[in-house]
Amino acid sequence: MNKTHLLEQVDYLVIGAGILGAATAMTLLQRYPHRSVAIVEKESGGAAHQTGRNSGVIHAGVYYQPGSLKAQFCQQGAEATKAFCLEHEIPFEQCGKLIVATSPLEYERLQQLIIRAQEHQLDVEVISQQRLQQLEPNIAGIGALLVKDTAIVDYKQVTRRMLDKVVAAGGQVLFEHQVNAIDTCNAGIEVTTSYGVVAAKTLISCAGIMSDRIVSLLGLEPEFEMIPFRGEYFLLPERHNQIVKHLIYPVPDPSLPFLGVHLTKMIDGTVTVGPNAVLAPGRESYRHGQVNWQDCRELLTSKGLRKVVFKHFKASVSEFKNSVFKQGYLHQVRKYCPQLRTSDLLPYRAGIRAQAITKQGQLIDDFLFVKQPNCLIVANAPSPAATSAIPIAQYIVEQLHLADED
């Protein structure tokens, strides 16, 4: 086969220009300024998928299992992200977040979260019903937890700045280069993209929802599969831009991996509601009616997914119903913000969460990495991976360094 080589062999090739790919390439160049680094990205710009379609929250790290990678990286990441924003004059706002209980069951679950937040030594305050009224007159609840360090930012802006730094440090960012094949050989790795071949000594994949497909391209049988959970948002009309001062979150159901529909102040001054979590008929099917038949076939034949749906049947049906009928969606928000009406829910872009599951049908909660000789794949990086991007990148670089020493 005639191969067009796009670059001389690079030391490190990163797949994906979301926040993880950008942070990893940036960190590699900071640590090894004399080595060559390139990113290949299938879209025409950075942050085109999860990174540019999320809630924009810098999480403080309340929810995560002590000892998990999420717990470790989220707290470090929140500090690192704010420091990065300060250094690069990217606006962020530390508005804090209120997790609001609206029923005795939620109040009981809130107590567990309070204990967890204390275990993580976060700056939190338990808020009574009366104090909640003073803090947020438009929010109804029987108690809340105030997490003071939670902040908001535009992750697209953060990622673009990271990509600029990659280029400024001599790295290359190749957009519209979809990775279609990967050959591993003793000398390194050859990656065939839609424009030609890039040879690399080491490959790092930060391909989001495509991570299992990258594992397959390496000729390995992935032990996990990626499931697309669409998170649909609505925008509130401008007159509601001051409706809340903090981010308002419900108390999450501990049996589900998602945080529930929240009221989110965005860094541009608007307020959004969302996201829900509904199974999408395609890994990049952002709109209703947009179906990818190949992805659908995989979803329909996935035994793991069948088990997940069976286990969470009630929640799956309810999320689907609320996705189709605005009234059901609104009902979830009105539990804590009763003044909102259906007419307040204006269209807004959706995001798709890349959630890994095992073949046995377990949702993989923590961040997951697959290591191979000369290669590291970020397999599962759901929320709070945007918050955690900088320490995740440092972890990846450290893992590669350790592998080099072996």
Ligand SMILES: Cc1cc2nc3c(=O)[nH]c(=O)nc-3n(C[C@H](O)[C@H](O)[C@H](O)COP(=O)(O)OP(=O)(O)OC[C@H]3O[C@@H](n4cnc5c(N)ncnc54)[C@H](O)[C@@H]3O)c2cc1C
């Ligand atoms: C609705 C929603 C809300 C969220 N809210 C938050 C939040 O408030 N705070 C937070 O911390 N996290 C949040 N998250 C999670 C966070 O957005 C993600 O964890 C993070 O963006 C993951 O970054 P990534 O770089 O791994 O993936 P992505 O941003 O998805 O980037 C992967 C990139 O790889 C590219 N790619 C894939 N396959 C190929 C290929 N074959 N060749 C070349 N390129 C390829 C894609 O085009 C894409 O650009 C949210 C996620 C969603 C979906």
